[in-house]
Amino acid sequence: MQINEKSIVQKVKELVEPIVKSMGFRLFDVEFKPERGWVLRVILDKEGGITISDCEEVSKRLSSLLDVEDIIPTSYILEVSSPGLTRELTKPEHYEFFKGRLIRVVLRAPLEGKREFKGYISDVKEGILQLKERESGQLLHIPFSAIAKANLEIEGW
Known part of the structure; x- marks a missing residue:
């Protein structure tokens, strides 16, 4: 079948x-x-x-x-x-719902020499994730098509 x-x-x-x-x-x-x-x-x-x-x-x-x-x-x-505390984000509406929250993003290919970023979701527009990197404060513009995996992170751990 x-x-x-x-x-x-x-x-x-x-x-x-x-x-x-x-x-x-x-x-x-x-x-x-x-x-x-x-x-x-x-x-x-x-x-x-x-x-x-x-x-x-x-x-x-x-x-x-x-x-x-x-x-x-x-x-x-x-x-x-439940999706759990460190739930995987798979759709644009997931990112939209968790604006302002800390996430970990793994990219399909390196961006500025790195494939993994931790940062706060600033915005979601037209297929682009705007992520404020936690360490540098830099605002990254990441196309959803470039994301291999993204999860919420627990702050303070």
């Missing part, structure tokens, strides 16, 4: 986003991938963080909904979780 992971992720996002939003959560991401069988991971966020009981409540609601809608043509495990 051929499984179109991207199509399933898109359908799940469209189906669950209004539900989790009505429950007071923000849909951070959805993943569908093979890991010891298929796993559907729904990643939520909210101001103040996600609790285990939040995950349980959303899991019950989504499990019933996904069973009724039957959009996934194979068996899978549903996981509802």
Whole structure:
């Protein structure tokens, strides 16, 4: 059986986003991938963080909904979780949401002789991340296409 992971992720996002939003959560991401069988991971966020009981409540609601809608043509495990304190930033809206926060960025190719930067998100405009480097204070303009990986950093560690 051929499984179109991207199509399933898109359908799940469209189906669950209004539900989790009505429950007071923000849909951070959805993943569908093979890991010891298929796993559907729904990643939520909210101001103040996600609790285990939040995950349980959303899991019950989504499990019933996904069973009724039957959009996934194979068996899978549903996981509802938080993105964590050092969450990966994968979309422009993630960077926008965390403006002012400290992040670590790893680039696909060196910029000014370096591939890794720590700094504060100044702005996000037209596919460009504006990052104020923590050590030098220099404002860097990094195209999203140049970013290999970016994560929130915990300050003071």
